[in-house]
Amino acid sequence: MRGIQVGETGVVLSKVCFGTLQLGRLLSSLPSARAAEVLVYAWECGITTFDTAPSFHSRHLLFQAFETNPNIVIVDKSLARTYEEMEQQIAESLVELDRDELDVFLLYDVRSQLDFEARKGAWTYLREAKEMGLLRAIGLSTCTVEGALLAAELPEVDLVQVVFNLTGAGILDGDRASMEAALERLKAAGKTTCAIKPLAGGMLDRDHSQEALSFALTHPLVDCVCVGMSTHQEVDMVCAIAKGEPLSKEQQANIKQMRRRLIILHWCTGCEACIPVCPTQALYLRDGIARVYQERCDWCGKCGPVCPEHAIFLVPALSSEEVEDHIG
Numbered sequence: 001m002r003g004i005q006v007g008e009t010g011v012v013l014s015k016v017c018f019g020t021l022q023l024g025r026l027l028s029s030l031p032s033a034r035a036a037e038v039l040v041y042a043w044e045c046g047i048t049t050f051d052t053a054p055s056f057h058s059r060h061l062l063f064q065a066f067e068t069n070p071n072i073v074i075v076d077k078s079l080a081r082t083y084e085e086m087e088q089q090i091a092e093s094l095v096e097l098d099r100d101e102l103d104v105f106l107l108y109d110v111r112s113q114l115d116f117e118a119r120k121g122a123w124t125y126l127r128e129a130k131e132m133g134l135l136r137a138i139g140l141s142t143c144t145v146e147g148a149l150l151a152a153e154l155p156e157v158d159l160v161q162v163v164f165n166l167t168g169a170g171i172l173d174g175d176r177a178s179m180e181a182a183l184e185r186l187k188a189a190g191k192t193t194c195a196i197k198p199l200a201g202g203m204l205d206r207d208h209s210q211e212a213l214s215f216a217l218t219h220p221l222v223d224c225v226c227v228g229m230s231t232h233q234e235v236d237m238v239c240a241i242a243k244g245e246p247l248s249k250e251q252q253a254n255i256k257q258m259r260r261r262l263i264i265l266h267w268c269t270g271c272e273a274c275i276p277v278c279p280t281q282a283l284y285l286r287d288g289i290a291r292v293y294q295e296r297c298d299w300c301g302k303c304g305p306v307c308p309e310h311a312i313f314l315v316p317a318l319s320s321e322e323v324e325d326h327i328g
């Protein structure tokens, strides 16, 4: 798989970055040894870059999978707001991944100029940590056009993760076209760009997965694409699309037949925005948090894009028997 240089940092990313949220305990029922197997399989298929964060609960899986393999690149990130918080988070990452130096570390989920100003201390430590040799590359992750435009103006930023997909789902202050304009600014400023949520947290999975992945993977303003996966079949499909290879009939059938499960994560604020958009009345509020009647959900993907907290995901539903089948 083609390597992507991150500026002058010496970090080289694979075109596909493996998003590990889907393998962590929030979204996956896979035992850790099975999850680690999927990560190793992805590496064998040419995916050498892996994305994590403390809230993903997946650093231990990366350590388990790649303890003796230094030839992977890890993109880590933090929601830290202060200098001290960022210092602690980077120290924790170094310990949990058992490294002397981290490849890429990002200020996570920067939504606006005001948000960035409030987190200036965390950004200052990130810059200092790079100067100290603790980090090789730094940057921002954002779900807003404002955040992407801000990143273009920061000279220290090496890599920018932006929510970008076929339908513009999950871009909080704009649409696909306005994020494309922001990506142009990022490229003009010499930044390396990574599209995150190319399937909008699984919301484009049922009807548009192939088209949505091709869109992100071939977009001229996108250097790499972060895709959440949890099975061998998903890895095979994403790698085939990344190489421009046609999907086999079996792979296409797998996409259509795969059962899915809707998950609402604990950071749901109970705003109720998702409830009226569900065509099957599968969503309801209880104890201040949205819940789902799984049996009513037909995985249409309409609820995820309206959630301002990015709390809704559609993931493969694996029973214990299916775990064996899907892992291969």
Ligand code: SF4
Residues within 6 Å of the ligand: 262, 277, 278, 279, 280, 281, 282, 283, 292, 296, 297, 298, 299, 300, 301, 302, 303, 304
């Ligand atoms: S995926 Fe569709 S059917 Fe399922 S809860 Fe969301 S809106 Fe309702």
Ligand code: SF4
Residues within 6 Å of the ligand: 264, 267, 268, 269, 270, 271, 272, 273, 274, 275, 289, 290, 306, 307, 308, 309, 310, 311, 312
């Ligand atoms: S839109 Fe998101 S935050 Fe609001 S109730 Fe639904 S899941 Fe919770």
